Amino acid sequence: MxxxxxxxxxxxxxxxxxxxxxxxxxxxxxxxxxxxxxxxxxxxxxxxxxxxxLPLTAIELRGDVLRIGALARNSDVAYDPAVARRFPAVSEALLSGASGQIRNAATIGGNLLQRTRCTYFRETRWRCNKREPGSGCDALDGFNRGHAILGTSDSCIATYPGDLAVALCALSANVIVEGDAGERTVALDELYVLPGDRPERENTLAAGELITGIELRAEPLYEHSHYLKIRDRASYEFALASVACAIELEGGRIARARLALGGVATVPWRAREAEDLLAGSPPGDAAYRRAADAALAGARTRAHNGYKVELAKRAIVRALRTACGGAA
Amino acid sequence: MRTSERPAAPARSLPLTLRLNGRDATFTIEPEVTLLDLLRERGGLTGTKKGCDRGQCGACTVLVNGRRTLSCLALALAHAGDAITTIEGLADGDRLHPVQAAFVEHDALQCGFCTPGQILSAVGVIAEGRARTDDEIREAMSGNLCRCGAYPNIVAAVAAAREALR
CATH class of the missing domain: 3.30.43.10 (Uridine Diphospho-n-acetylenolpyruvylglucosamine Reductase, domain 2)
Structure with a gap:
């Protein structure tokens, strides 16, 4: 070091x-x-x-807003009764990430700002536009089985590796940021930026800004939220595809749906078109599959990651079935 | 240039006091020293193993204020005042900790390199109350790799230690 x-x-x-x-x-x-x-x-x-x-570790439910301090440990948040009951997808996402030892040390703010990284980024002998802007990307024609199929660019196809942010993205969380002008609130899916031709820049934070916490508004449909993670091993592994979703049924139809994807995109990926297709449909595999097709419509695959398109679609269908079972 | 005229290098080493296995210990260390290297190289506590040194294998697991943590991914200076428990601090004299005794009883190791980390992790898992079933033990212990493949016996040992610690 x-x-x-x-x-x-x-x-x-x-x-x-x-x-x-x-x-x-x-x-x-x-x-x-x-x-x-x-x-x-x-x-x-x-x-x-x-x-x-710093004293930023509190997890507090005030009225219908849950505020989690940026320095709350992942394991404390995952097992917090209010989080587990009101936002099960958040709890499930946290517990699916890393290992028990790492979850005891890792913090919520740090988790949100973990680098978007691939094996080529981690090894300094390879070319990587994220690590050394303008140097090229060896992943494009390399071993890209784990790389992203959504939100990619010709500069970078690294997959956003986190689980928590995918759940927070589906549940429309806000990030609290402290800067020179005081506190500001950023919608989670506006915290991250697509790689474009500047993959070294991963978020919209300015120099000297600090995440102090996140906020989640409790809504009935979030109580039936779910996080599904598909990976090569049963535990302690990054997602090949993951799905955070929530569904609310009304009169035998889906009133509202929330859907975000991990493991397949360069940022936590909110699938709003799929959500719109689900709203108003009767629950069932036909609607889920239509939503899954829409969510992956823009996928761009490379030599080794084409399997992720169908994998992600099936994961969406399975996650929606589970969430809907809970909402029925 | 005379020695006295040479500009003084900024003092990079900083003082650190923490509790190691129940005793206060003070060091003067550079910022780059991880908790793992502090324990092994400065503290003489080589029971904590350096496997991958990248947070992937779990061999360096210790308890920090009672919670299992990877010592290879922690800067030592960030643990000022913390209580660190290593494998050397578990037994009560010659009396093994119940998790250590269960690992012996159930033959939960072959080469033994991962064992200190497995045992500290198991102590943490049982204290967390996340060792209620064999499946839960497997999931909770997934951050500790065993290349000899002693997993079935490790699960049996953790389950037995859970009962012994009730």
Whole structure:
């Protein structure tokens, strides 16, 4: 690991000032992905700002809004009774990610800002536009079995690797960001940006901004939300395809649906066209399959990831069946 | 240039005090030192193993304030004041911790390299109350790899230790 300066922030404002002053700083919360990428020489911060002791760990349900502090640990959020009951997809997504040890260290804010990364990004001997802008992408014609089929560009096809953000995306979560001008709220699916020709830029945060928490509005349909993750191993593995969904039935028809995909896109992928198709339909595989076809209509595959189109469609159908079973 | 005229290099090493297996321990370390390297190289506690050093194998699992954590992915300086328990801190003198005893009883290892991490992880899982069934144990222990493939006996050992700790 390269040498860096280590500083401890005693308030969010101090953390932001320390970041602005440095120019190449990284915030340290759980450290689980940052330390890994620093050992691989992919992340090379000159300054590491330890924010892990800041008082941003509360999980509070006030009225119908759940606020989760950015430094709440993944395992604490996953097992929180209010989260498990009101937003089961969030709990399921968290528990499907990483391992018990990592979930005990990883934080919600850090999870949202984990790098979108593929094997070529992680190995400095390969060309990677995300790691070294303009250098090229060896994944395009490489071993791209795990790479994205939605939201890709000619510069980058790395898959957004997280689970939590996919569930939060489906459930229209907001991210609370503190900056110089005070607090602002960003819709989760506006936090992330498509790679385009600037894959090194993954989110809309400005320099010196800090995520302090997330907010979820409790709605009846979220109580029947579900997260399904398909992967090569039963546990401790990234998704090949994942689905976060929620369904509300009314008079034998789907009144409202929420659908987001993971494991197949460069960002947490909200499938709004599929949601619109589901609304008003009677529940059943015909409607689910139509929605799945719509969700994957824009897929662009490479040599080794074509299987993901059908895999994602079947995952959508299965997840909707489960969610609908719970909503019936 | 005389030595006294040379500009002083900024002091990179920082003081750190934490509780190691119930005792306060103080070090002066560089920021790059992980909790794992602190334990092994500075603390003389080589029971915690360095397997992949990338958070993939679980061999470096320790308890931080009672919760299982990967010591290879943590900066030591970020753990000032924390209580760290390693495999060396589990037994009570010559009396093995119930999880250690269960691993012996159920032959839950072959080469033993992953065992300290497996045992610390199991202590954490049982304390979390997430070892209620064999399937739950398999899922909860999925962050600990065993290349000898002792998994069936590890599951049996964790289940037995859960009962012993009731």
């Amino acid at each position: 390269r040498a860096f300066e280590y500083v401890v922030a005693d308030s969010p404002a101090a953390a932001r000032a320390l970041a602005r002053e440095s120019g190449d700083a990284r915030f340290y919360a759980g450290g689980t992905t940052l330390v890994d990428l620093m050992k691989s020489d992919v992340e090379r911060p000159g300054r590491v700002i330890d924010i892990s002791r």
